[in-house]
Amino acid sequence: VDLPTRAITGALNFGHGVRPHQAVVDPNSGLLYVTTEIDKRIAVIDPKTRAIVGSVPTGADNSHMMVLSHDGRLGYTANVKPGSVSVLDMAGRKTLAVIPVADVVQRIAISADDRLVFTSDNTRPRLAVIDTATRSVRQWVDLPGLSYGAAATKDGRWLLIAIPSISAVGVIDLTTLKVARTIPVGDAPQEILIQPDGRVAYVSCARSGSVSAIDLATWTVVRQIPTASGADGLAWASRQSARVSGK
Template sequence: MKLSAYASLVIVSCLASGAFAQSRLLVAEKGAQSLAIIDPGSGKVLASVPEGGITGHEVIASADGKLAFVPVYGNSGVGSPGTDGTNIAVIDIASRKVTGNIAFDHGIRPHCPMIGPKDKLLYVTTELDQTITIIDPKTLKIIGTLPTGQPQSHMLALSHDGRRAYTANVGPGTVSVIDIAARKVLKVIPVSGNTQRISISPDDKWVFTADQTKPQMAVIDTTTNTVAKWIPMEGIGYGSAPTPDGRWLLVALPDQNKVAVIDLKTMQVARTVAVGNYPQEIIVRPDGKSAYISCEKADSVDEIDATTWKVTRTIQTGKYADGLAWAGQ
């Protein structure tokens, strides 16, 4: 069917005005107390939205891709003295403005936010209370908590079936396994003297966390809730993310300025990719074609082609790029 000049103009106008949803890459600019909103197509930083003067380390987008939730942790590292964050900034991605706030009644150091894969609720680690707080992202109201049974429950992974939560408990060096429906701890798994970050395989069979005392990844069998395997690496690991097809696990190696690519069939490092200074967090695009790695000391995010394993682009951001999230399809 041939379109009239008017109809063609309307379609072009709608596309240009953003009437159709566009994906965005979100980056917590830890050193600038702001959130970068990036067009992943052009690699352009569209805006750096101030969070209110205190540092947010992590970010997640709502299920519909319209809002970004940035827990305001404070100005310290985990387990160290400093300010204790009391809120979560809510940012409208389209208007690039803070439009809401989720306040706690005391210092709680909220940190890692996740969206429930089934219920679409917002889950956030609330470290000083040894809990995960559950929030309705539509009303911005707190509707419950999950216990972790451990201090320093810093990072969180949710199973894709919506049944389990797993926290990396830094100082204790453990992982808590939590039944979401029953709201109780099923098991605390000893891992090492200190552990950081956590991720889960797409089939929910494996949970991964990085040993901070030795250059190795712990692989937890979610059936037995025990450490089933150790994967040696050339440096201490940090953030990790699996590819959507479950074939690869990408792990940041901050002191090596590399990303390790682990073959999940063999549970061995297949290759490493050189990236910018001090890589922190990794996300893989929903289509699995590219991965993004925040490089804290380079103030940038590197984009890696997940077929060639080459860095295809470096996106300059604000100071101390850290937490990453994807908004849209």
């Protein structure tokens, strides 16, 4: 999609049903990774040629969402129905481990220092904290409701997590691994995206059809951005892309 003109400029066909969900660009290699749930794999795509150049097996069904370590070496997927997290060698294109977590998981996040990975138990109000060194669940964080998408702040101090059942964002102190505060947002928050400069967090709110903007210095909602109903996934257009478009 060309952002300035909002026109579709091309498409990539997987050739069969794969149920693609999340696309993640690795700034280190320039490769694009896309989860393909039905194939139990991550598709590896060259965005310049728009060609599939390989794949990474996840070793589990329903590999739904993924995150990369900041050096791009490791990938982590949340596998919905098995309720597990896969650890992937992105360069070697192989599965390193599959970590049992809960009956159902879906979204996933990673800490700024890559030491922790987080995924919500979608059957109980708690968050799994996974130690990336031991590749095991280190502990659980009790939450005031069932949770969904999460994102860590750039300074490594906080994890923000969407809690749809109470229409709020929980703020977890990563030094104590406890909920420090909750922030009311739009109805049914889904995903959280933190601005590249670390100052603002954007929260998609499905039932209210809006995106709540949270000032991370004051922990307050400073803007409600109207969208269509069902707002969910969020992505950030890079400043480099903005310069190319002349804006």
